[in-house]
Amino acid sequence: MGRAPCCDKNNVKKGPWSPEEDATLKTYIEKNGTGGNWIALPQKIGLKRCGKSCRLRWLNYLRPNIKHGGFTxxxxxxxxxxxxxxxxxxxxxxxxxxxxxxxxxxxxxxxxxxxxxxxxxxxxxxxxxxxxxxxxxxxxxxxxxxxxxxxxxxxxxxxxxxxxxxxxxxxxxxxxxxxxxxxxxxxxxxxxxxxxxxxxxxxxxxxxxxxxxxxxxxxxxxxxxxxxxxxxxxxxxxxxxxxxxxxxxxxxxxxxxxxxxxxxxxxxxxxxxxxxxxxxxxxxxxxxxxxxxxxxxxxxxxxxxxxxxxxxxxxxxxNDSKDSLIWWSNDSDTKSASSNSWESSATPALLTQGMFQDYELGYSL
DNA sequence: AACACGCACAACCGCAGCTAC
DNA sequence: TGTAGCTGCGGTTGTGCGTGT
Structure with a gap:
């Protein structure tokens, strides 16, 4: 007995999002937030999409301050x-x-x-x-x-x-x-x-x-x-x-x-x-x-x-500095760093000069 | 011009963890 | 304590476009 599907697969649209769908989702979330329930959200706003799909679309594409391509x-x-x-x-x-x-x-x-x-x-x-x-x-x-x-x-x-x-x-x-x-x-x-x-x-x-x-x-x-x-x-x-x-x-x-x-x-x-x-x-x-x-x-x-x-x-x-080890030696931050990766107040980027410090930490585990 | 192929990106799927009841 | 529902994550697949033949 598998778990119940998160949505009615037969009544859900799949594939690329249309500009109209994007606009509907974006407008609603910017105005009301997600309401803490992605599953219920598409029904609320009349989208024939799975809640997971809405979440993904928002996180990966619609939310503000997203950078695409052009990796430095x-x-x-x-x-x-x-x-x-x-x-x-x-x-x-x-x-x-x-x-x-x-x-x-x-x-x-x-x-x-x-x-x-x-x-x-x-x-x-x-x-x-x-x-x-x-x-x-x-x-x-x-x-x-x-x-x-x-x-x-x-x-x-x-x-x-x-x-x-x-x-x-x-x-x-x-x-x-x-x-x-x-x-x-x-x-x-x-x-x-x-x-x-x-x-x-x-x-x-x-x-x-x-x-x-x-x-x-x-x-x-x-x-x-x-x-x-x-x-x-x-x-x-x-x-x-x-x-x-x-x-x-x-x-x-x-x-x-x-x-x-x-x-x-x-x-x-x-x-x-x-x-x-x-x-x-x-x-x-x-x-x-x-x-x-x-x-x-x-x-x-x-x-x-x-x-x-x-x-x-x-x-x-x-790397002489150990200070920036904090970014992942802090217990409470691990989960939030993950879940908040898209927040505008995202964790500051690692300094390039400190990028290898994790090796040292790794050896210290 | 038509087709095949490869690439880049978007989206989906299934699972695990968390939380509320 | 067990269960169900939801969220988040990582792997995989699908799709569109560019390029080569």
């Missing part, structure tokens, strides 16, 4: 940065761009920005066509989730563009990785044999290899095991638990729904231990990659410094 370079940067940080949370991204709607940004991203950025990346990375271990590049790309791959690629790209001398271009600045990540990278590299352009650019060489250091690590948070293959074992078995027996997680906590949304999944980390490395492992690695992207290497703290953020000083160079 700064807006591009903000969108990219936020997409990499939080993924396709368009309403939140829209909250940072006054006058922009989530739908607009979503469309802009899907049709232009993504192609512009990933296309540029692809062009540079795939210029030297190569295959490895019989695995085609396309297969490799497909083995990683679109979102994870996109975000990882963009992450790398933006880092490079932002500061060619920092982080990904400077091994000395690379943070020590969680052993799981390290193992993952090794696995990918062995798969890749160092020649796959995607992974070559997506994954830095392990800094441990460079520095010969091994740091103490914490066990990532996990809810339960998910082993699809008997050959898979939990690396977690070899990772010490905290005193309480609860796996260590990153220091610090937050009730901010945004934070929880940054790491929505908590899948057990597992890899294959046999040498028959293949797509099954890729699947597991994909999860781990996604996990890392979502958790920002959550759970790993260098032994000498238990302050998570301090382990990632490399990010500090990008």
């Amino acid at each position: 370079e700064e807006e591009d940067n903000i969108i990219c940065s936020l997409y990499i940080s939080i993924g396709s949370r368009w309403s939140i991204i829209a909250a940072q761009l006054p006058g922009r709607t989530d739908n607009d940004i979503k469309n802009y991203w899907n049709t232009r920005l993504k192609k512009k950025l990933l296309g540029r990346r692809k062009q540079s990375n795939f210029s030297s066509k190569d295959t490895n271990n019989g695995i085609e590049e396309n297969s490799y790309s497909n083995a990683l989730s679109t979102s994870a791959l996109e975000r990882l690629q963009l992450h790398m790209q933006l880092q490079s563009l932002q500061n060619p001398f920092s982080f990904y271009n400077n091994p000395a600045l690379w943070p020590k990785l969680h052993p799981i990540q390290e193992k993952m990278i090794h696995s990918l590299q062995s798969l890749n044999d160092g020649s796959n352009p995607v992974m070559q650019n997506a994954l830095p060489n392990s800094p441990h290899d460079e520095q010969g250091q091994k740091g103490e690590f914490y066990k990532p948070q996990h809810d339960g095991a998910k082993i699809n293959n008997p050959d898979q074992v939990h690396l977690l078995e070899n990772i010490p638990l905290s005193n309480s027996g609860v796996p260590f997680v990153a220091s610090g906590s937050s009730t901010n729904p945004m934070h929880s949304s940054l790491a929505p999944r908590s899948e057990a980390i597992h890899v294959q231990t046999n040498n028959n490395v293949g797509f099954q492992q890729l699947g597991a690695l994909q999860n781990e990659l996604d996990e890392i992207l979502n958790n920002r290497t959550m759970g790993y703290v260098p032994q000498e410094d238990h302050d998570m953020a301090s382990g990632f000083d490399c990010f500090r160079e990008m």
Whole structure:
């Protein structure tokens, strides 16, 4: 038994809005407001439209101070940065761009920005066509989730563009990785044999290899095991638990729904231990990659410094100020930022110079 | 000129969360 | 506490237009 439809589908007009319909809706809302009930509104004003459709039309097109098209370079940067940080949370991204709607940004991203950025990346990375271990590049790309791959690629790209001398271009600045990540990278590299352009650019060489250091690590948070293959074992078995027996997680906590949304999944980390490395492992690695992207290497703290953020000083160079972190560290604002994205008193746009601060915050979660 | 194709944008759909009862 | 209704969100689809063949 499904839920009741929000309106009588047979008695509702669909498709593009006519100027008359627009005028009717706009005039009424400007005069009376929505009345707090979108479902009832179309009947009130004699529109044969679904309430949801009216709401969408108003929010995305009719309301005042809407900007269409003409995205600036700064807006591009903000969108990219936020997409990499939080993924396709368009309403939140829209909250940072006054006058922009989530739908607009979503469309802009899907049709232009993504192609512009990933296309540029692809062009540079795939210029030297190569295959490895019989695995085609396309297969490799497909083995990683679109979102994870996109975000990882963009992450790398933006880092490079932002500061060619920092982080990904400077091994000395690379943070020590969680052993799981390290193992993952090794696995990918062995798969890749160092020649796959995607992974070559997506994954830095392990800094441990460079520095010969091994740091103490914490066990990532996990809810339960998910082993699809008997050959898979939990690396977690070899990772010490905290005193309480609860796996260590990153220091610090937050009730901010945004934070929880940054790491929505908590899948057990597992890899294959046999040498028959293949797509099954890729699947597991994909999860781990996604996990890392979502958790920002959550759970790993260098032994000498238990302050998570301090382990990632490399990010500090990008932005000295922490003040503007407030925009999403404020619990109460998360929801309202989303729902009020179209208000004239929309949340101020992020300063471009602070756009990378979320990485640092992410590591601090 | 006609057709195919790709792109950009608008709109729809289904789901999840919230709230009132 | 459970349920129904409403809202908001994100993914997907539809449509119109421009461009290439």
